[in-house]
Amino acid sequence: ATPARVIGQHRSQLELLTERGKQILPLLPDMPALVVGDWVLLDTDGLFIRLLERLSLFSRKAAGSKVTTQHIAANVDTVFIVDSLNSNFNLNRIERYLVLAHDAGVEPVVVLTKADTCADPQQYVQQVQALDRMLMVEAVNALDPANVSVLADWCGNGKTVAFLGSSGVGKSTLINTLSGQPEQETGTIREQDAKGRHTTTARSLHFITNGGIEISELAAQCRFSDCQHQNEPGCMIQKAIQAGELDQRRLNNYLKLLREQAFNGASIAEKRAKDKDLGKLYRSVQAESRRLKEGQ
Template identity: 45%
Template sequence: MTRDYSNFLPRGAYAAGSHAKLDPLQALGWHPFFAQQISVDDLSSTPPVRIVEVHRSGLHALGDDIDTVLPPRADVTVGDWLMLDPSHPRSSRVLERTSLIKRRAPGTDRQEQLIAANIDTAFIVTSCNQDFKVARLERYAALAFEARITPVIVVTKTDLVPDPQSYIDAARAVSDMIDVVALDARGDAPRTELTPWCKPGKTVAFLGSSGVGKSTLANALLESQSIETRTIREDDAKGRHTTTRRELHAMPNGCLILDTPGMRELQLTDAADGINDLFADIQDLAARCRFNDCQHETEPGCAVLEAVDEGILDAHRLGRWRKLMAEDAFNSASLAERRSRDKAFGKMVRGVKKIKDVRR
């Protein structure tokens, strides 16, 4: 009997955050944005599945009465929705994403690495110890803004310092558009403080270094100890890699949680808009400069430099902005050049193939 998939298409009765029981796809984060990209015929022949786990050997996908492993693909990441082609799984269509977190992959070839897709909220986790670095928080925040994901900074291990307020104030100074939550991850605080962002059908991700408490926070929300945790090293407060893969976990209320491994290196690429959103204060000042192409170095009439001289803008913040913009420009240009080379090579291959076909 052919399954009736019409209830998975857009309709007025569906509302995100509804208290009604979620059907299997909605429980995986399915909502009208994805439904609008397909038809009933698509659903019948290629049912939707979501990638809930990424391994080197394959992609774990779940759907309505579907639990399967697909071949690994560089263009697919955890959180993606695919229209599963049972006959040719590697050719399954990837649906347009609501958001995509990516970075320049470690190494010298400057490839892009996809981190996660279709995330609604990114909890940027740091702790009240040597791990706390404003520059790192700004990197994660720029990444979230570029992906159009709601960033929330979570300051953990507040119980380890006499007065955590200095850490909280520094986190709030990152951007006035980002909420900051300070808590002890081991108690009930995660469930009470983070619940506003963890709604049924939503997907949240924990981002940050190893050892800051990402897995502990995830376990608190999951109301289980399903994710392994480990203590940090006492000498330098650095964490040990416990989470080794990106995997979605379901909360009791129907929210999905992505726990990610700590990233030792976070190089931005194609993130200029996210950086500008994060440093909106500098962008506002730059609009007042005398010259439209002002580089904010030594130019006369530079409103940015004047703000630094007057103590309105912190010189260190300006320096971090310059560093991120330069890094992003370098990585993005390298990627653009590689894409151009790939396009030219593909054109050459097609040309050679066409000549061979004509000769035959």
């Protein structure tokens, strides 16, 4: 058997990399759902045998009204969370990506691009590092190979890095500079709103200062176990906000994430219950059909 890595995903086929080079693997109905980064075993004819165990897996809620999980990438060592030092900079978005990295079990590194166009990149670096004093944050000019060399330690042999970030923050430019060749198409930016054109197709939030304050730990200290952290007496989170130890924006984002997780969890449970009921109905119909046949 030959190991192969999934390096490209298309509608009806996968692009694989083996020790002999690249090859195409057609997608068949009996194959498991594979994603970029997966390791698979192939037989001597280059046909799929099985999927190897994943060490990490990025997933998210798929677009649409139905709550389904969409797998994004597997076996990632580090994720570069990319944001830009212009009007597109968004701490809430960075936090959401940090939650995604945490759930996937992957080391996050925040990369702030367009440092060459920012008068004071360090103020943005400090804002991001306030989320977690152990978080690695680098401000770079994505067009300058010497400047992005600070990321080299995460890009060594045998390492797999994923890039997360909104359109226009410089992910493709960063990939091209790191690889030394134009791997990804890049697009222009609308200067009036810093938006880019689309050219490329557990659950704790941390506020760390002087030893660290964790929202989930503060919540456990509230007087009431069902505290909503609004105006309830004995709320330790509100006490921390009033003392200037916790930012109200952090709490708002934390509560928003909890609401989304509760909604997704309830929707998935509801779907499973419906599937279970359908299964019972199907088995009942089968049993009745067999009974009628035996009575003939």
